[in-house]
Amino acid sequence: MKLAVFVSDYRLTVDTLDRLNPEKLGIILVQNGVYHATTKENGKPSSLLNKSASYYALLDDLETRGLGNADVADNVKVISYSDIVDLIFNEYDKTAWL
Amino acid sequence: MPTTKLGFIVQRAGYKSENPKLALTHAIASQSVEVYLNDGDIVTADIAFIGDGVLNCKKDQKAMDIYKLTSTETHIKMSLLLDLNVMVCKEDLDRLGMTENDIVLDAEEFGAELTVKVVPFAEITKMMEGMNHLLFF
Numbered sequence: 236m237k238l239a240v241f242v243s244d245y246r247l248t249v250d251t252l253d254r255l256n257p258e259k260l261g262i263i264l265v266q267n268g269v270y271h272a273t274t275k276e277n278g279k280p281s282s283l284l285n286k287s288a289s290y291y292a293l294l295d296d297l298e299t300r301g302l303g304n305a306d307v308a309d310n311v312k313v314i315s316y317s318d319i320v321d322l323i324f325n326e327y328d329k330t331a332w333l
Numbered sequence: 334m335p336t337t338k339l340g341f342i343v344q345r346a347g348y349k350s351e352n353p354k355l356a357l358t359h360a361i362a363s364q365s366v367e368v369y370l371n372d373g374d375i376v377t378a379d380i381a382f383i384g385d386g387v388l389n390c391k392k393d394q395k396a397m398d399i400y401k402l403t404s405t406e407t408h409i410k411m412s413l414l415l416d417l418n419v420m421v422c423k424e425d426l427d428r429l430g431m432t433e434n435d436i437v438l439d440a441e442e443f444g445a446e447l448t449v450k451v452v453p454f455a456e457i458t459k460m461m462e463g464m465n466h467l468l469f470f
Contacts, residue, residue: 270346272428274430275430277344277428295399298398299348299396299400301391301392301393301406
């Protein structure tokens with residue numbers, strides 16, 4: 236299964252994401268999830284970025300919070316709403332929202 | 334001449350919920366209650382950003398451009414304009430890799446004289462001890 240997971244919180248209270256093991260995983264950081272892409276808590280990038288996955292962060296949600304491309308970790312691609320539509324329709328079979 | 338002290342503690346990041354902005358709007362609104370008070374009575378409001386709440390203080394927020402919403406940044410500046418005491422926890426800024434350069438510190442463009450104070454958590458604790466009412470958001 237090709238699964239795209241939307242992550243919209245900075246603090247995750249469940250470990251569902253760790254249990255998911257699709258053949259292809261995309262993690263789309265939106266809303267407060269974008270902090271995973273930018274924040275280095277105690278000098279370390281978010282552990283969420285350690286998975287074998289393709290990472291994306293929504294530019295609109297970054298900019299709303301005073302963040303931009305320069306703040307984003309190297310393994311995260313900054314994308315637009317229309318890019319998300321492309322991902323949903325062309326790259327992944329299913330989507331989930333955590 | 335009684336003074337009622339209100340403490341607003343913001344501990345969540347902004348925009349996902351209305352919580353942080355509610356704290357600011359309530360604090361700002363508290364300064365317009367004179368009509369309900371007896372002569373000489375005062376209400377003061379202090380606002381402290383702790384934990385992930387310090388993320389609200391990031392400057393250059395573009396919420397109006399993107400969400401068509403006033404930004405938390407603007408609300409912090411309005412608080413300064415009303416001479417509210419705005420504090421940001423230094424330890425939490427450090428933990429999240431942020432410095433004073435990253436956050437809203439003043440509202441000079443509005444003529445505000447007060448600035449945001451970056452303080453150790455101990456000072457925020459001291460503030461909380463002196464409040465009549467504490468509200469956590």
